[in-house]
Amino acid sequence: MIYKDRVVFAEKRADLKAPSAWPLIGTFPLLAHWVNHIHEAFTIGFNELDKSTYSLSAFCIPHMIITIHPANVEHILKNNFENYIKGPNFSAAMDDLFGHGIFNANGEEWKFQRKTASHVFNVKNFRDQFTDVFMEEMQYMSTHVLDKAAEQNRVIDFHDLMYKFTLDSFILLGFGVHLNSLHQEGKVPFATAFDEAQKGTFFRMINQFWPTTERPASLILPWILPDMKAGLKVVDDYAREVTEKRRAEMANGQTEAKDLLSRFMKASNAKGEPLSNDELRDIVLNFVIAGRDTTAQALSWCFYMLTTHPRVERVLLQEITENITDELLADSSALYEVIKNKMNYAHAVFYETLRLYPSVPLNQKYALKDDIWPDGTHIKKGDYVVWSPYAQGRSEKVWGLDAKHFRPERWISENGDIKRESQGKWPAFHSGPRTCLGQHLATLEALVAIICMVRKYKFTLSPGQDIHYQISLTLPMKNGLKLSVEKR
Ligand code: HEM
Numbered sequence: 001m002i003y004k005d006r007v008v009f010a011e012k013r014a015d016l017k018a019p020s021a022w023p024l025i026g027t028f029p030l031l032a033h034w035v036n037h038i039h040e041a042f043t044i045g046f047n048e049l050d051k052s053t054y055s056l057s058a059f060c061i062p063h064m065i066i067t068i069h070p071a072n073v074e075h076i077l078k079n080n081f082e083n084y085i086k087g088p089n090f091s092a093a094m095d096d097l098f099g100h101g102i103f104n105a106n107g108e109e110w111k112f113q114r115k116t117a118s119h120v121f122n123v124k125n126f127r128d129q130f131t132d133v134f135m136e137e138m139q140y141m142s143t144h145v146l147d148k149a150a151e152q153n154r155v156i157d158f159h160d161l162m163y164k165f166t167l168d169s170f171i172l173l174g175f176g177v178h179l180n181s182l183h184q185e186g187k188v189p190f191a192t193a194f195d196e197a198q199k200g201t202f203f204r205m206i207n208q209f210w211p212t213t214e215r216p217a218s219l220i221l222p223w224i225l226p227d228m229k230a231g232l233k234v235v236d237d238y239a240r241e242v243t244e245k246r247r248a249e250m251a252n253g254q255t256e257a258k259d260l261l262s263r264f265m266k267a268s269n270a271k272g273e274p275l276s277n278d279e280l281r282d283i284v285l286n287f288v289i290a291g292r293d294t295t296a297q298a299l300s301w302c303f304y305m306l307t308t309h310p311r312v313e314r315v316l317l318q319e320i321t322e323n324i325t326d327e328l329l330a331d332s333s334a335l336y337e338v339i340k341n342k343m344n345y346a347h348a349v350f351y352e353t354l355r356l357y358p359s360v361p362l363n364q365k366y367a368l369k370d371d372i373w374p375d376g377t378h379i380k381k382g383d384y385v386v387w388s389p390y391a392q393g394r395s396e397k398v399w400g401l402d403a404k405h406f407r408p409e410r411w412i413s414e415n416g417d418i419k420r421e422s423q424g425k426w427p428a429f430h431s432g433p434r435t436c437l438g439q440h441l442a443t444l445e446a447l448v449a450i451i452c453m454v455r456k457y458k459f460t461l462s463p464g465q466d467i468h469y470q471i472s473l474t475l476p477m478k479n480g481l482k483l484s485v486e487k488r
Contacts, residue, residue, distance in 0.1 A: 015378055017049045017051050017055070018055045018057065038362070039469070042066060043391040043395070052072075053065065053069055062089050064364065064383070065379065065386065066385075067386070069373070073424040074422060074423065077430060077431040077435075078433075079432075081434075084367060084385065085365060086104060086106055087365065089208060090364060090366065092204075093205040094201060094204075101283055104282075110434075113283065118437060120263060121441060130173055130441060137169045137172070140182055146456075146485055150457065150487045153484070155462050157482060158483045159296070159476070164182045164184075165182065166445065167181050170288065174261065174291055175261040176246065176262065177246070190238040193230070194288070198473050205473075239284040243284060247265065261280070261283070265280065289473070293474045294438075295446055297475050298354055299446055300481050301357035302446070303483065304481055306459070308406075317454055339451070344418050346450055346451060347411070348408035348409070350450065351426070353406075354429075355426060356393050357390075358389035358393060361390035361475050363430075367380065367382065368381065389427050390475075398425060423435065456488060457485050458488055461482075
């Protein structure tokens with residue numbers, strides 16, 4: 001009963017290696033020690049065991065099999081999609097924040113939301129509407145925040161600014177509402193509460209006993225564990241306010257709107273009934289995390305990379321200078337075409353950022369039946385399977401000896417085109433039927449922002465910062481990103 005590689009009562013998985021652990025509690029002390037650097041801990045595990053798949057068994061955490069093998073990842077997400085669902089532990093941990101929204105849904109509930117939302121992401125909207133929204137928000141940010149910071153020699157928190165940019169952009173194009181968080185100093189209360197609620201949700205995912213331990217732990221360690229109840233109330237109120245505002249507008253005859261929320265309001269749910277306020281609340285919050293956090297984080301890590309890799313910044317600026325003019329920036333449809341067809345190096349910079357800093361750094365599913373993975377690993381019904389895009393991006397087995405280096409050139413083929421990698425090797429946007437619905441939207445938004453900002457400003461990293469991720473469902477920067485700004 002007392003084993004050195006797993007928790008008491010856990011079954012031995014003879015075909016899998018496991019990190020050395022403690023009797024009864026498995027790898028719990030190791031994970032507790034590394035909790036703030038959890039993605040490094042997994043990365044080191046792969047290196048030390050010299051394996052692409054291993055088993056992890058720790059007190060508090062459901063037993064999991066973790067992999068960075070590209071063929072396994074593709075198998076889970078695409079080739080044997082039907083066998084892997086969002087499991088019961090995951091759903092319970094996510095329920096308070098995400099309810100029955102798309103991230104937490106399986107089966108018919110998921111299909112309905114995916115189908116309804118997918119109508120919004122068509123080429124016409126991209127060309128004619130989305131680019132306009134991103135340019136509008138970018139121009140506001142440029143004139144009212146970045147120009148002023150440059151004139152006053154002021155250091156900005158770039159991470160916070162990107163959150164505001166992506167939040168305002170997404171709330172406008174997704175829900176037809178001007179939130180104007182860019183107009184405000186400091187963080188908006190909704191954003192603070194939403195960040196805390198996500199952090200708390202992540203702790204729920206890694207602690208099976210959270211229903212009993214969460215409340216006392218948040219009283220004893222308030223700087224580590226957030227007050228979930230208070231955070232959820234702010235977030236909930238906000239989502240309901242957005243929904244009610246839109247409902248009132250529609251009741252007043254404004255039925256033309258084709259944004260995401262209006263489409264869901266006009267649709268019927270899987271039972272053929274109009275969506276309730278609770279269902280709409282879940283939809284709003286799921287799309288806010290999708291539309292705000294991931295892209296803001298990717299942009300922040302991207303500028304961290306650019307400020308620390310001047311050679312890359314020079315090549316990027318050259319591509320921008322060759323292709324982008326003031327006239328083009330005033331014509332959104334033409335700008336969209338140039339971004340799509342001519343800005344290969346800018347795409348490479350964005351993809352390379354997501355390789356090293358994937359906005360969803362760790363992910364998991366639950367096996368419905370026994371299975372065998374392409375690398376020969378045996379999976380049993382009820383196993384939690386985990387893949388780590390963060391560890392995968394840094395693995396020499398997957399990306400070669402320069403895996404840890406930021407080198408956008410790896411994405412450019414010999415004839416100068418963008419190289420396509422399989423989504424099993426680069427699952428930054430997931431893969432298969434649940435692949436990210438906003439992948440093209442996020443790429444467009446990020447490229448508009450990168451192009452406009454690199455063209456007009458030179459950013460410099462303020463010295464003495466501890467730049468590290470905050471453990472959460474996504475990959476926020478724990479202490480922000482302080483940059484100074486000069487006009488070029
Ligand atoms: C850099 C930006 C982004 C990255 C890296 C990213 C990545 C991902 C990943 C990894 C997933 C799978 C999550 C899961 O396990 O369920 C996902 C799902 C999703 N993403 Fe994104 N995303 C980004 C931006 C966006 C944007 C801007 C939207 C806008 C609506 C969006 C919409 C969605 C939706 C709706 C899903 C759920 C798909 C489904 O379950 O069918 N994403 N994304």
